[in-house]
Amino acid sequence: MIVVMKQGATQEEIDGVSKRVKEAGLRTSVVTGAERTIVGIIGGAVSPDLGSSLERLPGVTQVLRVSRPYKLASREFHPDDTVVKIGDAYIGGEHPVMVMAGPCSVETEKQVVEVAKAVKAAGAKVLRGGAFKPRTSPYSFRGLKLDGLKLLAKAREETGLPVITEVLDTRDVEVVHKYSDVLQVGARNMQNFNLLDEVGKQHKPVLLKRGLSATIEEWLLAAEYVLAQGNHNVILCERGIRTFETYTRNTLDLSAIPVVRKLSHLPVVSDPSHGTGKWYLVPPMAAASVAAGAHGLIIEVHPNPDQAKSDGAQSLTPENFAYMMEQVRAISKVQGLSRKPLTAAKA
Amino acid sequence: MIVVMKQGATQEEIDGVSKRVKEAGLRTSVVTGAERTIVGIIGGAVSPDLGSSLERLPGVTQVLRVSRPYKLASREFHPDDTVVKIGDAYIGGEHPVMVMAGPCSVETEKQVVEVAKAVKAAGAKVLRGGAFKPRTSPYSFRGLKLDGLKLLAKAREETGLPVITEVLDTRDVEVVHKYSDVLQVGARNMQNFNLLDEVGKQHKPVLLKRGLSATIEEWLLAAEYVLAQGNHNVILCERGIRTFETYTRNTLDLSAIPVVRKLSHLPVVSDPSHGTGKWYLVPPMAAASVAAGAHGLIIEVHPNPDQAKSDGAQSLTPENFAYMMEQVRAISKVQGLSRKPLTAAKA
């Protein structure tokens, strides 16, 4: 951490900073520049809370952080790619792009089994489906809950596809863990820290969606919560951030994919269904996600999207999903290139 | 809800929309414009999920909503201001500005009692203090939890000030309800819908912070969750939204205050401490909040901000808090005006 002093800060003010740093058990190194003095903090990790305190000392104009605040999630700490096993399939590293697909909400046995068969036939490796649904309005359909979990288990039985579903509440972690193969933490819960603790305490893989207004750093810190509890099977999921643009439901931030691959060893997938909110944007953005280096995709598919209980506008029909898969496979094959963009290129 | 057809949409496509609307038990009214046809849906409330489905029918270009999706929170439904009682004080309507103040985190008995006395002396009516702390990093101080709640109760005993503290987890609603007078739902949990349900089921007042990326409409829908469970004592709290500006911690959206007062009957307070992240911006923005029509303020105060375990940079000293209170009182007094800006002015 670096403390930047105001122009003309006095020696007493500089000493005040050093004194406060020493109280926290650390040391300082003072650099006197042409315009201002900076005080580097050395001797150990510096908490953001100390930074917040230092910022208000007399003579201080700014406090800059130079270390990444996450460790377990960082590539500096863990250089090799993490690979996560789901059922018999693997995601991460050089493994082929893994596609998870299924309906936004689980509605009926017929619906979920039918979709499961269709997405499996088209090449999906995991079935997604919502049993507990976070809904903006209390008057919307909030999911079949336990019955939905059971229908997912039924579809797994019929198709052999492992299942991913969202958990919304610390009290539901146990039951979701019982029925699901991957626990999803949704965008709205990315900073529900107690929920992160709980999914970190069980050992099934966790798919952690990026919050609508979360920076990449905050997202990796959320992953750090799960990792810090001992669960290393974390998959990150970019699903769009909130910006001023309203034509799309969110703004799918595909640059985050190569950034996350550089900063972290964790696998990262893209969710173009929520990221765009419109079915006809899903195929091109799925293709783009893979070209950008995504390890996987998560896609909403419904047999009759115009009858869906939620998110009809962004769901693909099984036919369009199959079409999208062709494209994804082709891009995925052609370019061993973008899967390793950072080692191949030199400064 | 209005369905906007593409230019040149066929009669068959228009009929397709009407058919789907009828299946949902509603009727349509078709308006043929110069450039395109629109189909109005009449005969009852329309769910957003139906809108999502209609959006993908052939010939449809856009679906526009014309009703507000919240009812209980809306002024159309409930024209008179809601007034909430906390201890012996009232917030909302024409009641004087209510100030809640105290430390970000409860740290020690001495600290919290000292602050409680100081803020009471300066005119605060409620003591705030964090026992369960949501923290971006798992390595930061996460609060004293139950011990913190007990220290708040102790400070209430000593000063008579009622207490507000945050609840983070559905499993903690009971214990927080036991010790606190107001339950705070933080920005990160604004769309933790199960938590909203639970605080809606108990009957102490709820302070609901706006999420960092929440629109005003989503915020009112979150309030609707609490109201729909039968708890009508909801106080809204503007605490800054996330934007591209990084000088301030967040962007305090003060326009939201008169907007919320127009759209809803619920009281609304401002949190300039989190909204700006810098102590020296708190007094001017507290003053501005009151001028904009806030019913109250919630302010972080610490006896030694440069030793605070969290948020030192944005906490006021008791002296500066007292200074801020003078200013707030003066503005509050002068202008019965901005407390009712909307009835006094005419189009």
Place this chain on the structure above:
Amino acid sequence: MIVVMKQGATQEEIDGVSKRVKEAGLRTSVVTGAERTIVGIIGGAVSPDLGSSLERLPGVTQVLRVSRPYKLASREFHPDDTVVKIGDAYIGGEHPVMVMAGPCSVETEKQVVEVAKAVKAAGAKVLRGGAFKPRTSPYSFRGLKLDGLKLLAKAREETGLPVITEVLDTRDVEVVHKYSDVLQVGARNMQNFNLLDEVGKQHKPVLLKRGLSATIEEWLLAAEYVLAQGNHNVILCERGIRTFETYTRNTLDLSAIPVVRKLSHLPVVSDPSHGTGKWYLVPPMAAASVAAGAHGLIIEVHPNPDQAKSDGAQSLTPENFAYMMEQVRAISKVQGLSRKPLTAAKA
């Protein structure tokens, strides 16, 4: 345009709207819904200024627009893809991805000629280079101006590559038109309407970058300015929007590419150099752009990026550019698919 009345609006208020609409030479059609009345405006185009006026009439709660405000730029008006000719190459429609590349700033003859040869060898079809540079600080290098234009012309002579360069000022349109083959309007000038008029009056192609905070609709309206002056050779360029994320310089909004291809007939290119601000993100985001359906790319290349007078951090070396081109070509070849995602897929 649709005028949404408040719940309980009186007949007099509804009549007031109709009266005002009639004064503007248009007619209304009234739809009485379960909760509120809406008034559709028919009989001709409605100006946004009329909408702004109607919004304040008594009893009105909202005014919704149902027509796109641009015509010449819209696919509804002009269904076939526009193809723009630059030198001997074509961009748009089914033409192969066109890559424009070169240094951020023109610095010396040696630099620009060397880069021009290198990017041509790697497959670029147009040389980019800045002579007039918009710079955030008045103390930064603002370009060689006329001398820079002459160096670009020199590089064209040596390589045969047509040249694209930015014009910043209405007073410079003439001289830039004289030396350049394509006139670039930068993000900061996207709503410099007089400049749009002037580049619309000359007949060389115009590359119009999206503004940092421009919606897709505003961007198409800016194109409309150029088209309305009679210049139909407009190329759109997505170059990143401003969001809260600071790891990347901007947030490259790749969803905008398929959206623009759906709404408009104009070709659209992507600028991953400015969109990300970091050289090592350029290859994956160039690949992703092409997979998303971009008709072209514009890329910063410098022989010695660590000596560049501007934007060194985001410039590729010629070697890395050649590497990127391989990837782009491979993706571009494989998928005739994503170049036509919208006609191939069905609702």
Place this chain on the structure above:
Amino acid sequence: MIVVMKQGATQEEIDGVSKRVKEAGLRTSVVTGAERTIVGIIGGAVSPDLGSSLERLPGVTQVLRVSRPYKLASREFHPDDTVVKIGDAYIGGEHPVMVMAGPCSVETEKQVVEVAKAVKAAGAKVLRGGAFKPRTSPYSFRGLKLDGLKLLAKAREETGLPVITEVLDTRDVEVVHKYSDVLQVGARNMQNFNLLDEVGKQHKPVLLKRGLSATIEEWLLAAEYVLAQGNHNVILCERGIRTFETYTRNTLDLSAIPVVRKLSHLPVVSDPSHGTGKWYLVPPMAAASVAAGAHGLIIEVHPNPDQAKSDGAQSLTPENFAYMMEQVRAISKVQGLSRKPLTAAKA
């Protein structure tokens, strides 16, 4: 400027940074921390372009700036408040809040003279009015241009009020300078650097609006352009930034007011008309602006807003403007407090 090295950066990489810094005529000071090494640059001002180059050297992870990039606009450089004279009135420092008011567009002599008299009677000191209008759509009314300037001059003659109007084009600076007392640079032109140069070369005061997506730092750098040309009469104007919230036209960032007053000596005004886009939000946000410390306000007033050629929805009637002025005066009087919040409060 500080160069942050990667963990485990080699001595050779650290030396590479020092070498490149020396080539630029500066020196380095190396601080070896617990986790990583940082290299401080000393010995003179560092250009952002050097920073961009250093960022890509091997072993470098980040480059942090520690000096403010603007000088003439900064309070560090110029501690005393700048006061600008307009006609016989003064704005800035401890001068009373100055209100500028008038129609969005100048439409007719009757309209502009009538408004001028009304706003003068209510206490406005400057008449605003648009002659050259920047419009999102090429089909909207773009102003009366020279005729509008003449009508403004006519209104000045009749009322004695000095006039402010916008200049959009470098070619129009001369004529606007001839007719207007203050030259306004609008939000869309905040980074039209040639226009900033030109208004900096003439000596009438310049009101510089903040761009929709401009950080406070970029805004001050835009002011620096004008100041660097020798024109020291710059007034800053906060008019709302673009965020995800759509209920208001923009998000009026009132925190920017005390921030700018801390960072700069220039006067700062608020434009709640554009900042909110809705007339009924103007009075509360005008009051809030003054409470936050604004030196002035700029307000749209129209005799018949529902007939206005532009921005009817956000214009006040003369009656509502008079009502707003009462409120503003009252707040302005009561609080000598918030006009100097930073010297009165202590850390």
